[in-house]
Amino acid sequence: MYGWIWRKLPGGIPGKLLGCAVLLFATLVLLFLVVFPWAGPKLPFNHVTVDTTPTAHPTATSSPAVPD
């Protein structure tokens, strides 16, 4: 996989290194700004309220935190 990317990148060694840096940066941005913020709240240790949501469904975060 990485070998294939390395072979496809143009511009000789300097161009390939630059291409790698750009790809790495883009991946990190995508992970930290899109993927991780989406996944984080789904984790159980981010559940800090008492609510009537059954604990068997820890991904259900949209339920009201306080019962009426």
Place this chain on the structure above:
Amino acid sequence: MGTGHWRTVLRGIGQLFITAGLVILLFVVYELWWTGFTTKRDQHRLLNTLHQQWAHGVTIEDPPLGSAIAILRIPRLGPKYLFAIVEGTSTADLIKGPGHYTGTAMPGQVGNFAVAGHRTTYEHPFYSINRLRPGDAIVLETRTRWFTYTVENIPGTSARYQEIVSPGDVSVVNPVPDQPNPGLAATQRVLTFTSCNPRYSASQRIVIHALLTGSMPKSAGVPQALHGYRIKET
């Protein structure tokens, strides 16, 4: 089709696994460290907005979800401990700071001012609330007043100053804490914190109860519990 082909496939699979491991490691870094930065940035904005509102004499009667409603200080957790409490306890609210359960009492009111906060992520405002002991002060700053709550067992109820309960035990935030009937008329001014327990888990909730023991206008100075603090002038 020879062994070279299979070698390529196997190498690809191996690289995928290594990549997945690195992504998971990065996710841990994100949760425990990066979320602190985003919350710190949000808190900075919230505190600025709140101080501006206060300076202009604005009191929001029905604060919008996610907006700051009061400033929290807990001397036991250090002189730098300061968080803007936001309205609401949804995921989006709680990543900004500790969140006020909508519908429960506001600071200083009769009833239960209930607040949830993160324990290990998003600058973990409630990381150390297990260290609170009877007699410790929890100070709230609103536009015009200081409210000092004291951690203690709530008289006339079964609410202890610290409780470990199941995640579904909503009675801890009832107007009369730990009474199963949410319609029971409150007579005391109570504060309740909830967070997850143990740290890095969510199998239980840790609950702290406190009782209002002091209320004074900000024009009269700074409450006893904050003597020695450097209070930001507004």
